[in-house]
Amino acid sequence: MVGVSFPRSRGLYPLDPSMQDDASIRAPFSVSFEHRVFFTRGAFEPANSLLADCLDPTRDLADAVGGAAAEARVAFVLDAGLVNKRPSLPDEAVAYAEAHEAVRLAHPPMVVPGGEIAKNEPTILQSVLQMIETSHLCRRSYLIAVGGGALLDLAGYAASIAHRGIRLVRLPSTTLAQDDSGVGVKNGINAFGKKNFLGAFAVPHAVINDADLLATLSARDWRSGFSEAVKVALVKDAGFFEQIERAAASIAERDAEAAQLIIRRSAELHLRHITEGGDPFELTEARPLDFGHWSAHKLEQLSGYELRHGEAVAIGVALDSVYSSLAGDLTAPEADRVLAVLRALGFELDHPLLDDPRLLDGLEEFREHLGGGLTISLLNSIGDARDAHEIDPAVVRLAIERLRGTTRA
Amino acid sequence: MVGVSFPRSRGLYPLDPSMQDDASIRAPFSVSFEHRVFFTRGAFEPANSLLADCLDPTRDLADAVGGAAAEARVAFVLDAGLVNKRPSLPDEAVAYAEAHEAVRLAHPPMVVPGGEIAKNEPTILQSVLQMIETSHLCRRSYLIAVGGGALLDLAGYAASIAHRGIRLVRLPSTTLAQDDSGVGVKNGINAFGKKNFLGAFAVPHAVINDADLLATLSARDWRSGFSEAVKVALVKDAGFFEQIERAAASIAERDAEAAQLIIRRSAELHLRHITEGGDPFELTEARPLDFGHWSAHKLEQLSGYELRHGEAVAIGVALDSVYSSLAGDLTAPEADRVLAVLRALGFELDHPLLDDPRLLDGLEEFREHLGGGLTISLLNSIGDARDAHEIDPAVVRLAIERLRGTTRA
Numbered sequence: 168m169v170g171v172s173f174p175r176s177r178g179l180y181p182l183d184p185s186m187q188d189d190a191s192i193r194a195p196f197s198v199s200f201e202h203r204v205f206f207t208r209g210a211f212e213p214a215n216s217l218l219a220d221c222l223d224p225t226r227d228l229a230d231a232v233g234g235a236a237a238e239a240r241v242a243f244v245l246d247a248g249l250v251n252k253r254p255s256l257p258d259e260a261v262a263y264a265e266a267h268e269a270v271r272l273a274h275p276p277m278v279v280p281g282g283e284i285a286k287n288e289p290t291i292l293q294s295v296l297q298m299i300e301t302s303h304l305c306r307r308s309y310l311i312a313v314g315g316g317a318l319l320d321l322a323g324y325a326a327s328i329a330h331r332g333i334r335l336v337r338l339p340s341t342t343l344a345q346d347d348s349g350v351g352v353k354n355g356i357n358a359f360g361k362k363n364f365l366g367a368f369a370v371p372h373a374v375i376n377d378a379d380l381l382a383t384l385s386a387r388d389w390r391s392g393f394s395e396a397v398k399v400a401l402v403k404d405a406g407f408f409e410q411i412e413r414a415a416a417s418i419a420e421r422d423a424e425a426a427q428l429i430i431r432r433s434a435e436l437h438l439r440h441i442t443e444g445g446d447p448f449e450l451t452e453a454r455p456l457d458f459g460h461w462s463a464h465k466l467e468q469l470s471g472y473e474l475r476h477g478e479a480v481a482i483g484v485a486l487d488s489v490y491s492s493l494a495g496d497l498t499a500p501e502a503d504r505v506l507a508v509l510r511a512l513g514f515e516l517d518h519p520l521l522d523d524p525r526l527l528d529g530l531e532e533f534r535e536h537l538g539g540g541l542t543i544s545l546l547n548s549i550g551d552a553r554d555a556h557e558i559d560p561a562v563v564r565l566a567i568e569r570l571r572g573t574t575r576a
Numbered sequence: 577m578v579g580v581s582f583p584r585s586r587g588l589y590p591l592d593p594s595m596q597d598d599a600s601i602r603a604p605f606s607v608s609f610e611h612r613v614f615f616t617r618g619a620f621e622p623a624n625s626l627l628a629d630c631l632d633p634t635r636d637l638a639d640a641v642g643g644a645a646a647e648a649r650v651a652f653v654l655d656a657g658l659v660n661k662r663p664s665l666p667d668e669a670v671a672y673a674e675a676h677e678a679v680r681l682a683h684p685p686m687v688v689p690g691g692e693i694a695k696n697e698p699t700i701l702q703s704v705l706q707m708i709e710t711s712h713l714c715r716r717s718y719l720i721a722v723g724g725g726a727l728l729d730l731a732g733y734a735a736s737i738a739h740r741g742i743r744l745v746r747l748p749s750t751t752l753a754q755d756d757s758g759v760g761v762k763n764g765i766n767a768f769g770k771k772n773f774l775g776a777f778a779v780p781h782a783v784i785n786d787a788d789l790l791a792t793l794s795a796r797d798w799r800s801g802f803s804e805a806v807k808v809a810l811v812k813d814a815g816f817f818e819q820i821e822r823a824a825a826s827i828a829e830r831d832a833e834a835a836q837l838i839i840r841r842s843a844e845l846h847l848r849h850i851t852e853g854g855d856p857f858e859l860t861e862a863r864p865l866d867f868g869h870w871s872a873h874k875l876e877q878l879s880g881y882e883l884r885h886g887e888a889v890a891i892g893v894a895l896d897s898v899y900s901s902l903a904g905d906l907t908a909p910e911a912d913r914v915l916a917v918l919r920a921l922g923f924e925l926d927h928p929l930l931d932d933p934r935l936l937d938g939l940e941e942f943r944e945h946l947g948g949g950l951t952i953s954l955l956n957s958i959g960d961a962r963d964a965h966e967i968d969p970a971v972v973r974l975a976i977e978r979l980r981g982t983t984r985a
Contacts, residue, residue, distance in 0.1 A: 190615045192844050194851035197608040198859070205600040300768040305944065306858070328737065331764060331775040332857075355740060359709040366740040367776060435601050442603035448741075449715070450607070535714060 200370045202442050204350055204434055206427075210338060210377040211259040213266035218311070221336060221373040222270065225307045239309055242274040242302055244295060244322045246281035246314025249340045252383035256313070274302035281318040283472055286356040286363075295325040299333065306330045309372065313338040313380070315388075316348040316476075320366070323354030327369040334372040340380040342392025342426070343477050346433035347399075350374055352441055352448065362464075368448040376434065378427055390513045391477025393418060393426075396433035397508060398484050402458045403436050405550025412504070415511035458544040458552060459483035465529030469520045481514035482521070489566040490558075491546040501549050506573060521567045527560050609779045611851050613759055613843055615836075619747060619786035620668040622675035627720070630745060630782040631679065634716045648718055651683040651711055653704060653731045655690035655723025658749045661792035665722070683711035690727040692881055695765040695772075704734040708742065715739045718781065722747040722789070724797075725757040725885075729775070732763030736778040743781040749789040751801025751835070752886050755842035756808075759783055761850055761857065771873075777857040785843065787836055799922045800886025802827060802835075805842035806917060807893050811867045812845050814959025821913070824920035867953040867961060868893035874938030878929045890923035891930070898975040899967075900955040910958050915982060930976045936969050 207217050224237030243260045250256050257276040264272040277298050285291050295310075304310065310333055312322035319337050326335040339349030355366020381389065393411070400408035410429065417425035440456050441447045463483030467474050474482075485506050492502035509516060520526065534541040544552045616626050633646030652669045659665050666685040673681040686707050688700050704719075713719065719742055721731035728746050735744040748758030764775020790798065802820070809817035819838065826834035849865050850856045872892030876883050883891075894915050901911035918925060929935065943950040953961045 190840070192613045192847055194611045194847055195608065196611065196851035196856055197606045198857060199604065199606040202603045202605065203600060296774070297768065300770065300773065303944070328774045328776060330773065331762060331777055332859075353740060359706065361709065364709065364739065365705070365737045367737060368740055431599070438601055438603055442605035447605055448607060450741075535712065 200447075202352070202370055202438060203372075204374040204376060204438060206376050206378070206431060208378050210375055210379070211256070211263050213263055216267070218263065218336070218338075218375060219267040219270050221375070222309055223307075224269065225271075225305065225309075238269050238271045240271050240273045240302075240304060240307075241309040241311055242272070242298060242304055243276040244298075244310060244312045244314075244318070244325075245276055245278045246318040246340060247278050248281040249314050249380070249383070250278050260311075260313075273304055273308065274298055279318065279321070281314045283317055283357075285317045285321040289356075289358075292321060292325055292356055295322060296329055299325065299329045304329070304333050306333055309334045309336055311336045311338065313340060314344075315339070315341045316344040319344055319349050320354050320363075321356055323369065323371070324356055324366055327354055327367040332369060335369065337371050337374045338377055338380065339374070340377075341384060341388055342381060342390075342430060343388075343395060344392070345376045345381070346392045346430040347395040347437050349376075350434045350437050350441075362468075376430065378423060378430075381423070381426070386513075387475060387478070389421060390419070391475045392433075393429065393512045394477045394481035394484060394509065394514060395437075396429050397505070397512070398458050398480060399433055399436045399440075399456060401484065401488070401505065401546060401549060402456065402544055402552035403440070403550065404432075405548070407432050407436070408504075408508070408549050412508050412511075415508050419511060419513045458546075459485075459487045461529045461533040461543060462486050462526060465526055465532065466518065466520050469523055469525060470518075474518070478514060481509045481512075482516055482518055485509055485516045486521075486563075486566055486570055487544075488546060489569050490562060493562050493566055493569070494545060494555075494559075496553070497546045497548060501546075503573075504549065506570075517571055521571060526567075527563060530558055530560075609856075611761070611779055611847060612781075613783040613785060613847060615785045615787070615840055617787050619784055619788070620665070620672050622672055625676070627672065627745070627747075627784060628676040628679050630784070631718055632716075633678065634680075634714065634718075647678050647680045649680050649682045649711075649713060649716075650718040650720055651681070651707060651713055652685035653707075653719060653721045653723075653727070653734075654685055654687045655727040655749060656687050657690040658723050658789070658792070659687050669720075669722075682713055682717065683707055688727065688730070690723045692726055692766075694726045694730040698765075698767075701730060701734055701765055704731060705738055708734065708738045713738070713742050715742055718743045718745055720745045720747065722749060723753075724748070724750045725753040728753055728758050729763050729772075730765055732778065732780070733765055733775055736763055736776040741778060744778065746780050746783045747786055747789065748783065749786075750793060750797055751790060751799075751839060752797075752804060753801070754785045754790070755801045755839040756804035756846050758785075759843045759846050759850075779856075785839065787832060787839075790832070790835070795922075796884060796887070798830060799828070800884045801842075802838065802921045803886045803890035803893060803918065803923060804846075805838050806914070806921070807867050807889060808842055808845045808849075808865060810893065810897070810914065810955060810958060811865065811953055811961035812849070812959065813841075814957070816841050816845065817913075817917070817958050821917050821920075824917050828920060828922045867955075868896045870938045870942040870952060871895050871935060874935055874941065875927065875929050878932055878934060879927075883927070887923060890918045890921075891925055891927055894918055894925045895930070895972075895975055895979055896953070897955060898978050899971060902971050902975055902978070903954060903964075903968075905962070906955045906957060910955075912982075913958065915979075926980055930980060935976075936972060939967055939969075 209215050210218055222239035225240045260276045264270045279291050310326040312319050323335050326333050337349050339345045352368050352370050355363040358364040400411055414425045414429055463479040466479040488502045488505040491497035492499050541556055543555045543558055545555045547553050618624050619627055631648035634649045654665055669685045673679045694700050719735040721728050732744050735742050746758050748754045761777050761779050764772040767773040823834045823838055872888040875888040897911045897914040900906035901908050950965055952964045952967055954964045956962050
C-alpha cells in the first residue's frame with residue numbers, strides 16, 4: 168500500500184562555476200509506502216471479511232462523477248498445484264466476490280501452472296497480461312494471486328508492469344512463501360537461462376497469510392519454509408532461534424499451531440529487514456537476508472532444481488554455520504545446535520553435490536548477482552551476523568568435510 | 577539517483593480485537609530519490625567530463641576486496657534516426673569511453689530503431705535485454721540511452737526490468753524529450769494494441785540535455801517540443817507563458833539560444849511537478865500534467881500517428897483553452913493569446929479530425945486511463961488551472977467550431 172510523498176527541497180544550481188553553459192536541476196523527493204501482512208484462517212469463507220476489507224474502491228471519485236457505487240475490481244490468479252489439491256478454490260473465489268458487495272470480479276478466476284515453470288515459460292506471463300488487458304483492470308484494480316512463491320513472483324511481475332503497476336494482493340500457499348518470499352517486495356521471472364533476470368521491486372497492496380492454505384502441502388513443501396526461519400533467527404534474533412529449537416519436533420510432526428508462531432515471527436523479521444534495513448529496493452548497497460545462500464543457489468542449480476529452495480537453504484545455512492565456527496567467531500557447540508535444529512525439522516544436510524568442485528563457483532556468481540564486491544554474512548554468534556568480504560576456499564572445503572562427517576557419524 | 581530510506585515505525589497490531597486469531601504487521605517506510613537533469617553542449621566531446629562525472633563506480637567495494645580500480649560499466653543504446661543524421665555517434669561514444677578511465681564499455685554501442693516502432697516491436701526490447709545479459713551488466717552498471725522519446729521509453733523499460741532495475745542515463749535528442757517526456761520517471765512499450773500498456777516508474781540515474789543533439793532535427797521535430805512548454809506554462813506559470821510569447825518568433829526561426837531557455841524552464845516545471853506534486857509514481861491519485869491531452873491522444877490515434885505528439889498537443893491545448901473561455905473562466909482575449917503563441921511557434925491548429933464524431937470518445941478513454949473518475953484540467957487564467965470532473969460535449973463542439981473558425985479566418 169502506498170501513501171503520498173514528502174518532497175523536501177529543490178533548486179537550480181550551477182553544475183560548476185567555471186562552466187557558464189552548464190547547469191543542473193536536482194530534485195530530491197521521497198515516496199512513502201506501507202507494507203502490510205495479515206494473518207488469518209479461512210480467507211475464502213464468505214464470513215471472513217479480511218480480504219474484502221483490504222481492498223480500496225477502484226473508483227473512489229465515483230460520487231464526484233455520479234457513477235456507480237464504490238467497488239474494487241479484482242481478478243484472481245490461482246496456482247494450479249493448489250487448485251489440484253483444493254478443486255473448489257476457483258468457485259470459492261467467485262462465491263467470495265458474490266458475498267461481498269464491494270468486490271467486483273472482472274474476470275473468472277484464472278488457473279496457471281505454479282512452480283518454476285511459471286517463471287520459465289514466457290507464454291504464462293503473456294496469458295496473465297492478456298487477461299489483465301481483456302478484463303480492463305486499471306491501476307486502481309487488483310490482481311489477487313494465490314499460490315506458491317513462483318506463482319506469486321510471476322503474477323506480481325505481471326501486476327508490476329501492466330499499466331506501469333496495478334495493485335497486487337498476495338495469498339501465499341506454502342510455508343516458504345508465507346514466512347519469507349511472499350512477504351518481500353520483489354517479483355520476477357527467469358529469462359536467458361538466468362533466474363529472476365527480469366523483475367521489479369513493488370510493494371504489494373497487502374499480503375494475507377491464510378494458515379488453512381498450508382493444509383494440503385506435501386511433507387517436503389511443508390518442511391521447506393522453516394530453513395528460512397532458522398536463517399533469519401541466526402542473523403537477527405537468538406530468542407527466536409531458541410523458540411524454533413523448542414518447536415522443531417512439533418513442526419516436524421505437522422503441528423499447525425506451533426508452525427504458525429514460527430511462520431509469523433519469521434515473516435515479521437523478514438519484513439522488518441526490508442522496511443527498516445535502510446534500502447528496501449536494494450538501490451544502493453545490496454544487503455539481502457541471504458546467510459547461507461551462496462551455496463544454496465548453486466546447489467539448487469547443480470541439482471537441476473531437484474533440490475527445493477528450502478532444502479538447499481538448510482544445507483547452505485549448515486555449511487556457513489560450520490564455516491563461521493572454523494573461521495573463529497561462532498563456537499563449535501553453537502554450530503552443532505544449528506545442525507541439530509535443522510535435522511530436527513527433518514532436513515537432510517548431506518548431499519553428494521557438496522563435493523562438486525563447481526560449488527565454489529557459487530561465490531563469484533553471488534558477487535556478480537550483488538553487482539558490487541563480495542559480501543557474505545557470517546555468524547559471530549547465534550543471532551548476530553557480520554559481513555565478510557573474503558571467503559577462504561580451503562576453509563570452505565574443510566567445513567564441507569566437517570558437515571559431511573557429522574552427517575555420516 | 578537514489579538515497580537511503582528513512583523507516584519511521586513498525587509494530588504488531590491486532591487487526592480487530594474481536595478476532596483473536598487474526599493479526600497484522602504494518603510497516604511504513606519511505607524511499608528517497610534524487611532526480612537530476614543536467615544541461616550541456618557537446619556531451620560526447622572527450623573534454624566534457626559531465627557524462628563520466630555522473631557515473632558512480634559499478635564496484636565501489638573494489639578496494640575492500642582488493643579488486644580492480646573503481647570504474648563504471650556502461651552500454652550505449654542509440655536511436656537509429658539520430659545515428660542516421662550523425663553517423664559518427666557510435667564512434668564518438670567509444671572514443672568518449674576510451675578518453676575517460678572510469679568509464680568501461682561493456683558492449684559496442686547498440687543502434688536500434690527509434691520512433692513508435694521501438695515501442696511496438698517486441699523483438700527490439702528483446703534485443704536490448706539480450707545485450708544487457710550478454711555484456712553482464714549488473715544492477716550497478718549503466719544503460720546510456722541516446723535518442724527521442726520512444727527510444728528512451730523502450731531503453732528505460734529494458735533497464736527497469738533487467739535484474740529488477742539497472743541504472744539508466746538518458747540523453748534526449750528531441751525538443752519534446754528534453755523539455756517533457758525525457759525528464760519524467762515513466763517508461764514503457766505498447767502491447768495488445770494499447771499505448772504504454774507495459775511499463776514502470778523508475779527514476780533515472782541522470783538526464784543529460786545536450787543542446788547540440790537538437791541540431792539535426794527536422795522542422796517538425798524541432799517545433800514539436802514547444803507545445804508542451806506552452807502547456808506547462810498555462811497550468812503553472814504565467815511569467816513563463818509571457819517568456820514563450822516573446823521567444824516564439826525566434827524559436828520558429830530556429831534560434832538555439834532562445835530555445836534553450838524555454839526548454840530548460842519547461843524541463844524544470846515538469847520535473848518539479850513530478851517531485852513536488854505529492855505523488856511522483858501516480859500511486860494514489862493520477863494527476864498528470866496533461867492539460868489538452870484528452871483530445872491530443874485521440875487525434876494522434878485517429879490520424880494513425882501521422883500527427884506528431886507535439887502537434888496533437890498544440891491542437892488539444894488550443895481546444896481546451898477555447899473550452900475554458902466558453903466555460904467562463906479564461907477570458908476570450910487570453911484564449912486568443914494561447915492560439916497566437918502556438919501559431920507563432922509554427923503549429924497548425926486546424927485539423928479535419930476535429931470534426932470526427934469519435935473525438936469525444938477520447939474523454940471516456942482518458943478516464944479509463946486514469947483509472948478513477950474523470951479529471952480534466954481547465955484554465956482559470958493563464959498560469960492557473962483547476963480540475964474539472966465534467967465536460968459538456970455540446971460546449972466541446974462549440975469550442976471546436978470557434979477554433980476552426982478562428983483558424984480559417
